[in-house]
Amino acid sequence: MSPSLVFKxxxxxxxxxxxxxxxxxxxxxxxxxxxMYMLAVPLLGRSSSKELRxxxxxxxxxxxxxxxxxxxxIERPHITVTETSSIEAVDAAxxxxxxxIRDRTLDGYLIFERAxxxxxxxxxxxxxxxxxxxxxxxxxxxxSAAIGRLLAGTGVDAADLRRAQQLDLGVVTVSDxxxxxxxxxxxxxxxxxxxxxxxxxxxxNGQGMATAIVEEKSSRLIEVILGAVTAGEFMAGKIIGVxxxxxxxxxxxxxxxIVALVQAAPAIAMGTASGFDLSAVLNARLLxxxxxxxxxxxxxxxxxxxxxxxxxxxxxxxGQSMMAAIxxxxxxxxxxxxxxxxxxxxxTRVLSLFPLFTPLVMLARVNILMPPLWEVWLxxxxxxxxSAASGWVAAKIFRYALLMTGKRPTLPELIRVVKx
Amino acid sequence: xxxxxxxxxxxxxxxxxxRALDGLDLSVEPGTIFGLLGPNGSxxxxxxxxxxGIYKPDGGSVQLLGSPDPLAVRRQTGYxxxxxxxxxxxxxxxxxxxxxxxRGLSAAESARRASAWLDRVGLGARAESLTRELSxxxxxxxxxAAAVIHDPALVVLDEPFSGLDPINSRLLKDLxxxxxxKGTTVILSTHxxxxxxxxxxxxxxxxxxxxxxxxRLSDIKARxxxxxxxxEHGGGPGVLNQIRGVQACDDGGREVRLRLEPDADPRxxxxxxxxxxxxxxxxxxxxxxxxxxxxxxxxxxxxx
Numbered sequence: 001m002s003p004s005l006v007f008k009x010x011x012x013x014x015x016x017x018x019x020x021x022x023x024x025x026x027x028x029x030x031x032x033x034x035x036m037y038m039l040a041v042p043l044l045g046r047s048s049s050k051e052l053r054x055x056x057x058x059x060x061x062x063x064x065x066x067x068x069x070x071x072x073x074i075e076r077p078h079i080t081v082t083e084t085s086s087i088e089a090v091d092a093a094x095x096x097x098x099x100x101i102r103d104r105t106l107d108g109y110l111i112f113e114r115a116x117x118x119x120x121x122x123x124x125x126x127x128x129x130x131x132x133x134x135x136x137x138x139x140x141x142x143x144s145a146a147i148g149r150l151l152a153g154t155g156v157d158a159a160d161l162r163r164a165q166q167l168d169l170g171v172v173t174v175s176d177x178x179x180x181x182x183x184x185x186x187x188x189x190x191x192x193x194x195x196x197x198x199x200x201x202x203x204x205n206g207q208g209m210a211t212a213i214v215e216e217k218s219s220r221l222i223e224v225i226l227g228a229v230t231a232g233e234f235m236a237g238k239i240i241g242v243x244x245x246x247x248x249x250x251x252x253x254x255x256x257x258i259v260a261l262v263q264a265a266p267a268i269a270m271g272t273a274s275g276f277d278l279s280a281v282l283n284a285r286l287l288x289x290x291x292x293x294x295x296x297x298x299x300x301x302x303x304x305x306x307x308x309x310x311x312x313x314x315x316x317x318x319g320q321s322m323m324a325a326i327x328x329x330x331x332x333x334x335x336x337x338x339x340x341x342x343x344x345x346x347x348t349r350v351l352s353l354f355p356l357f358t359p360l361v362m363l364a365r366v367n368i369l370m371p372p373l374w375e376v377w378l379x380x381x382x383x384x385x386x387s388a389a390s391g392w393v394a395a396k397i398f399r400y401a402l403l404m405t406g407k408r409p410t411l412p413e414l415i416r417v418v419k420x
Numbered sequence: 421x422x423x424x425x426x427x428x429x430x431x432x433x434x435x436x437x438x439r440a441l442d443g444l445d446l447s448v449e450p451g452t453i454f455g456l457l458g459p460n461g462s463x464x465x466x467x468x469x470x471x472x473g474i475y476k477p478d479g480g481s482v483q484l485l486g487s488p489d490p491l492a493v494r495r496q497t498g499y500x501x502x503x504x505x506x507x508x509x510x511x512x513x514x515x516x517x518x519x520x521x522x523r524g525l526s527a528a529e530s531a532r533r534a535s536a537w538l539d540r541v542g543l544g545a546r547a548e549s550l551t552r553e554l555s556x557x558x559x560x561x562x563x564x565a566a567a568v569i570h571d572p573a574l575v576v577l578d579e580p581f582s583g584l585d586p587i588n589s590r591l592l593k594d595l596x597x598x599x600x601x602k603g604t605t606v607i608l609s610t611h612x613x614x615x616x617x618x619x620x621x622x623x624x625x626x627x628x629x630x631x632x633x634x635x636r637l638s639d640i641k642a643r644x645x646x647x648x649x650x651x652e653h654g655g656g657p658g659v660l661n662q663i664r665g666v667q668a669c670d671d672g673g674r675e676v677r678l679r680l681e682p683d684a685d686p687r688x689x690x691x692x693x694x695x696x697x698x699x700x701x702x703x704x705x706x707x708x709x710x711x712x713x714x715x716x717x718x719x720x721x722x723x724x
Contacts, residue, residue, distance in 0.1 A: 008522050016510070212507075221505035223474055224566065227494050228522040403474060 001236065005229045009237025010244065016212060017245035022204050027249050030200055031256045052134070055097055055109035056081055063112050063120070066145035073162070074137055094125070101127050110138065120146050140165065194286075194367070195336050195360045198294050199329055201249050202301045207322065209242040209302065210309035214318045217310070222402055231399040235310075239302050239391070246298045250291065257287060289366045289376070296383045297359025301329065303390045310394075310401045311409055328356040336364040343369035353379050355386035393418050423486050425450040425574050425605035426471055432479030433466055433629075440466040442629035443480070448607060448622070450573075453600050455620035455637075456609040457709075459717055463629040464609045465502065468576050471607075472499060485573055495523050498567035498575035502582075502609075506551045506563055512538060513547035516566055523570035530569075537565035541591070556583040564592060574605040581612050593619065613710040623709070625716055633716050641706050648705045649678045649689060653697040663692045670711065677711065 017023055054071065058064025068081040100106035108126030122142050124135070144165055151161065216222045225234060304325045312318040335357055339348050343365055352361040352371070358379045365371045400417040401409050409417075428446035432439065440463050448454045458464050469475045471482055473490030484490040484497070507515055516534035521527060538544045541561040543554075551559060560583050568575050577596070581589055596619060599606055610616060616623060616637075623640070625633035633640065651660065657669040657676050665684030670677040680689060686704050693699060707715075 005522060008518070012518050016507075215508065218503075219505050219508070220501040220503040221507065223469070223472075223501045224499055224505045224519065225522065226474060227472060227497060227499050228519075228524075230491075403469075 001230070001233050005233045006237045006240065009225075009229060009234055010241040013209060013212065013238050013241025014244040014248075017205050017208050017242055018248060020208055022208065023245065023249070026200055026204050027252050030197060031253055035256075035260065053105070053107045054081055055100075055106060057093060057097070057109055057111045059111060059113055061112040061120075063142070063145045063149065066148050067110065067112075067141050070141040070144050070162075071137070097125070101125070110142075112142075192337070194290050194294075194363060195333055197253060197290075198297055198359060198363075199333060201246050201294070202298055202305075202329065203326070205242050205245045205249070206302055206305035206325070208245075209238055210305045210312075210318055210322065210325075211315060213238065213306060213309040214312050214315050217312075217402065217405065218314055220405075226402070231402050232395050234402070235306060235395055235398040239299070239306055242302050242306075243295075243299055246302070247295065250294050250298075254287060254291065286367055289363060292380060293359040293363045293383075296380065296387065300355060300359075300383060300387045300390065301325065303387065303394050304328075307390070307394045307397055310398050311414070313405055313408055317408065329360075332357040332360040336360040339364040340368060344371075349375065353382055355383045358383045396420070422450055424448055424483070425485060426607065427483040428467070428471060428480065429483075430480035431467070431470055431477050431482065433463075433470055433475060434478050439629050441470065441477070441480075444626065444629060445631050446471075446624050446634065448574075448605060450605050451600065451603050452621045453596065453606040453608060453619045455616040455623035455709075456607055456626065457611075457613075457616065457623055457713060458626035462626045464626050465578060466629075467626060468499075468578060468607070468609060472497060472576065493573075495570065496573040498570065498572035500563050500567040500575070500577045500580055502578040506559060506566070508552040509550055511548050511550060512543060512554075512562055515551065516562065516569055519566045520569045523572075525570055533569050537569055538562075540595075541565055557585060557588050560584055561588065561592070564595060568595075568599060568604070571602075572604065574607070575599060576607045576609070578609045579611070580608070581610060581615055589615075613708065613713065617709050625713065627717055633712070637709070640712060644707045644712060646686070646704050646706050647680045647682075648707050648711060649680065649686060649693065650701075650703050650705045651676045651678065651693055651697075651699060652701040653693075653699045655697060659696050660693060663689055663696070665689045665692075668715075670714070677705070679707070679711065679715070 056064045056068045056071070071081050094109075094111070097106060097109045101108065104127075107128070108124060110122055110124050113121045113123065120142055122138075124138055144161060148161055216225065222234075229237070305322075308321050308325045309318060312321055335348075335351050339352070339361055342348055348361070348365065349371070351357050352365055353375070354361075362371075362376060362379045366376060396418050397409075397414055400414070424447045426446065426448040428444055431441045431444040431446075433441040442463075444463065444467060446467065456464050456467065466475065470477050471484060471490060473482070473484070473494060481488065482490055485493045487493045490497075510518075513531070513534050516537060517527070517530040520530035520533055525533065535544070535547065538547050541558075541564070543549075543558060543562065546554070546558075551562065554562065560580065564577070564580060567577065580592060580596075584592060593615070596606055596608070606619075608616070608620060620637055622636050623634065624631050652675050655676075657671050660666065660676060660678060661669045663678070665681050666678045666689060667681045667684075668679045670679070678689065678693075680686060690702060690704070693702060
């Protein structure tokens with residue numbers, strides 16, 4: 001095998017990938033999108049500056065005033081409360097409020113329907129009913145009003161009660177390697193983001209290479225190329241080229257991440273004060289393992305894509321067969337998600353050592369609950385071994401299938417070729 | 421005697437139980453233009469691929485440029501496949517330079533030759549165009565350049581004239597002759613008999629995986645003798661068919677060609693022709709390649 005020929009094939013493939021519109025677009029868009037996503041998830045609902053206009057309708061329960069007072073005390077989002085006390089027929093009274101919501105002069109209204117017996121029954125009507133932060137505030141307000149009424153006359157001050165209700169529940173993840181602020185919620189965001197990065201990079205570049213291989217086969221360009229390089233050199237060049245393009249993408253993304261980390265240092269300090277720890281999302285250890293798993297996973301999947309491509313004779317066939325290469329990645333993504341809720345079960349541990357899953361699943365584990373180091377490195381070793389083995393198998397299939405046109409090699413044929 | 425540029429001996433190649441090559445013999449003198457003829461599916465492309473080492477023969481041997489292993493000398497060969505073998509989304513100059521470089525040329529030399537060849541085929545101004553933006557004929561010219569850019573000792577051209585207009589056909593013909601003048605051996609696989617007639621010194625007619633006719637064109641023609649009468653009379657074969665001594669009658673449109681029986685006297689036949697139709701021109705001719713082709717292959721092929 002001539003290294004200079006491999007390099008020439010790799011260089012062409014690399015340039016073809018890197019110059020493709022999909023590559024440029026994704027390299028720019030993905031970090032922008034993920035950056036927004038990663039920052040948006042923890043901050044969502046936190047900094048809504050919009051003023052909320054809420055009406056409180058009290059169907060004779062006497063809680064309305066207290067709830068209104070409690071809600072007014074919330075600073076962000078600022079809430080304007082209109083109290084309408086002592087309505088008789090709840091359903092009849094609702095009509096004008098619904099009209100107000102439709103006219104957008106009101107954001108929502110709260111009705112107490114039963115307050116004499118515990119539990120209090122209240123209903124919230126709104127155009128945007130999905131705001132979890134607001135729901136939490138409403139629940140808290142009604143609860144404090146109810147408790148306040150219960151404690152009325154016992155000498156407990158309403159302000160004291162409010163202070164007592166202020167809870168600072170921090171989550172700290174404890175693993176073999178120590179403690180870490182923040183629960184799985186933030187890890188979910190970052191794991192999903194990293195998994196998506198790997199998925200997108202493999203998909204874009206792998207598919208690009210696969211299409212190129214099929215194009216070379218169907219246009220008979222391969223016969224010209226094989227007049228100069230061997231099938232093995234050709235395959236090696238293809239894979240190195242596409243891995244190179246993936247690494248370029250990775251390098252750009254890592255650079256962006258590092259710049260973001262450095263630039264965001266003051267924000268992290270501020271964020272920590274407000275309970276949001278950016279370092280849980282982006283930190284050096286995570287980036288280190290991400291680079292390793294990204295690179296190795298990328299190599300393995302590139303080989304898989306190349307093998308699938310070489311057995312196809314047309315782009316139509318490729319479209320159908322691509323599923324075979326994409327499916328394990330989708331499965332890995334699903335397993336990686338399930339790891340979030342079961343980071344330390346035996347099944348998770350076993351699945352994270354399966355090479356096609358390792359890049360995403362082990363990365364998820366590292367991110368959520370650091371596994372023992374030997375497990376991580378065993379996963380890495382298995383991944384390398386699997387890549388080497390599939391490269392060897394791929395070379396045999398390439399030699400056999402590269403010049404086949406018109407008909408596809410069958411699976412038994414391929415098995416025979418690999419065994420030979 | 422010089423070593424043949426390509427020597428195939430009893431080549432056998434089987435695909436799924438079908439013999440594509442069935443004991444094919446072939447010898448190409450170096451520095452000549454060699455025509456590889458035969459009907460579709462007769463085994464021409466398989467012959468080419470096996471000769472270049474793209475396929476391994478199931479039997480027999482190939483000797484390419486004196487080497488028993490075609491792959492060992494692959495950098496000294498060029499190949500223009502029948503299908504358009506270029507990257508659709510690659511710029512012309514870059515593409516030619518790439519194909520030159522994998523044949524072992526330096527980057528600088530590859531770039532220089534790519535420019536020179538684009539100028540030579542009249543596409544210098546489109547060096548930065550993508551292949552797919554080019555017409556079929558222009559792509560064909562680029563592909564020809566790609567096949568010879570590394571100055572191979574032997575170049576195989578599979579249907580190089582397809583898709584070319586008369587001007588570009590002329591250009592390609594000149595380029596092929598230029599290659600031969602440089603001492604390059606050219607193997608031309610084509611269905612265009614007039615190009616074979618104009619260019620080839622030797623031919624091989626492949627049929628059902630065997631060489632059914634091969635040798636120098638002049639020798640082959642001499643073997644057939646001047647056994648054809650070409651008649652222009654403004655009509656079809658009609659009654660000419662029935663003239664004694666006429667073995668076969670080929671309606672060429674403007675011209676009807678009568679092939680004579682081996683022992684027929686041309687003058688008697690010509691007189692008989694004059695008796696039957698109003699002749700505007702008539703001559704005694706040697707058979708064209710097309711006639712020989714049709715006779716050799718047509719005898720075995722079912723007539724429409």
